[in-house]
Amino acid sequence: MIEFIGIAVSQLLLLVLSVNIMTRNILTKLELVAVSIILSVFGTILLAHIQYFSLLFVLGLLTILLKIKKVSWFMAIAAPVLGQLVMIMSDYIIKIENNFFFIVCLAGLMILSSFALKSVLPKIENDYFILALLILTTIIFYMFIYAGSLYNFPKAITSIYTLIFATFILAIALALIIITKISQKQLEIQKQQLELAQLEEYTTRMESLYASMNMFRHDYINILASLQGYIAQGDKTILENYFKETIAPLKNTFEAAEGEE
Numbered sequence: 197m198i199e200f201i202g203i204a205v206s207q208l209l210l211l212v213l214s215v216n217i218m219t220r221n222i223l224t225k226l227e228l229v230a231v232s233i234i235l236s237v238f239g240t241i242l243l244a245h246i247q248y249f250s251l252l253f254v255l256g257l258l259t260i261l262l263k264i265k266k267v268s269w270f271m272a273i274a275a276p277v278l279g280q281l282v283m284i285m286s287d288y289i290i291k292i293e294n295n296f297f298f299i300v301c302l303a304g305l306m307i308l309s310s311f312a313l314k315s316v317l318p319k320i321e322n323d324y325f326i327l328a329l330l331i332l333t334t335i336i337f338y339m340f341i342y343a344g345s346l347y348n349f350p351k352a353i354t355s356i357y358t359l360i361f362a363t364f365i366l367a368i369a370l371a372l373i374i375i376t377k378i379s380q381k382q383l384e385i386q387k388q389q390l391e392l393a394q395l396e397e398y399t400t401r402m403e404s405l406y407a408s409m410n411m412f413r414h415d416y417i418n419i420l421a422s423l424q425g426y427i428a429q430g431d432k433t434i435l436e437n438y439f440k441e442t443i444a445p446l447k448n449t450f451e452a453a454e455g456e457e
Contacts, residue, residue, distance in 0.1 A: 203295060203299065205236045205240060206303075207302070208240070208254065209232050209235075209236065210283065210307075211258075211276070211283055212228065212235060213307070214275075214282065215262070216228055217307065217310035217311060217314055218275040218313050219265075219271055219275050222267060223265065231258070234257070239254050254276070255280065258272075258275075259276055260272075262275065270322050270324065277327075277331060278313055278317075278330060281330065281333060282306050282309045283306060284337050284341075286302050286306060289305070319375075319376045319379050326371060326375060336364070340360065
């Protein structure tokens with residue numbers, strides 16, 4: 197009984213640690229310790245009375261806590277569920293009788309998996325199809341486990357479970373890879389669209405600038421021609437009036453153009 201409680205508590209602690217890793221250490225050390233203690237006490241009690249249905253309490257508490265910490269609904273649900281799935285698979289993969297070495301191997305697998313998932317989760321965030329798939333997989337896993345517990349987990353059933361669970365995990369991993377690739381492709385397309393829009397804006401501005409330069413060159417030639425004519429006539433009054441009416445207002449025109457830019 198003591199060994200059972202020790203393993204259960206260790207698994208709950210590892211689950212909390214894995215969730216915290218996947219959510220990029222959203223929990224403080226104090227919160228991490230507090231949640232671990234709460235789950236260790238109440239989770240173990242519930243496990244002894246309602247067995248696998250205690251999972252609902254564990255996942256529910258972790259989800260609520262993550263939401264309180266302003267984590268998105270996707271991450272608040274996906275991180276605990278993924279942690280639970282990794283723990284289930286690790287239980288069936290690790291074939292070690294010694295409890296201490298079992299926990300050590302379990303900790304290694306869960307921590308490594310959590311760091312790997314930490315980099316994947318942001319790329320599929322808000323993909324609720326994957327979230328639904330994870331929840332469905334967890335439900336199926338525990339249905340198989342509960343059914344197997346009715347027959348005291350014969351070796352034949354355990355072997356079948358390991359194969360089934362491995363298949364599910366591979367399917368989920370494949371789905372994650374595909375969705376990640378699709379997300380990356382979408383990001384590349386969005387980046388290309390943004391660059392194209394910026395290029396179009398730049399081209400439009402250059403065309404506008406070129407048109408303005410042509411207009412200025414035309415006006416400049418006309419001004420020089422007029423000045424040359426007035427200078428040739430030697431009429432100072434006409435020259436002064438031309439300067440005030442035509443050349444001086446150009447300053448305001450240039451300042452207005454600079455203001456628009």
